[in-house]
Amino acid sequence: MQSVLLVVHLIVALALIGLVMLQRSEGGALGIGGGSGNLFSSRGVGNTLTRATAILAACFFATSVALTMLANHKGSSTSIIGTGTPSTTAPTSGGTGGTTAPAAPSGEGLLPKLDPSKPVVPTN
Secondary structure, three states: OHHHHHHHHHHHHHHHHHHHHHOOOOOOHHHOOOOOOOOOOOHHHHHHHHHHHHHHHHHHHHHHHHHHHHHHHHHHHOOOHHHOOOOOEEEOOOOOOOOEEEOOOOOOOOOOOOOOOOOOOOOO
């Protein structure tokens, strides 16, 4: 379902890009476009392009929302925050019981063990 919706989304996006590129420029920015020799000089064709662009924009928005909802629904069981190792809890000192705090990481295997009697020589 998600792959079919993604293909529809890409087709709608490409069609939307094409329709926007076909429309007549009215701003006159930098002096390009909007000349008298336009391909679509009729007002009716311009209104049709504008209406088709609005419809495709609505379809693009709808497929974007649907893809987001599908992605959130599928990925609800996993989280990037919870992918690490589960934290162990240690009882707090002096407490009356029932309250636990996260234990400090042990640091085993993170850094090599160094012998304090030998000097450390950096390598290039």
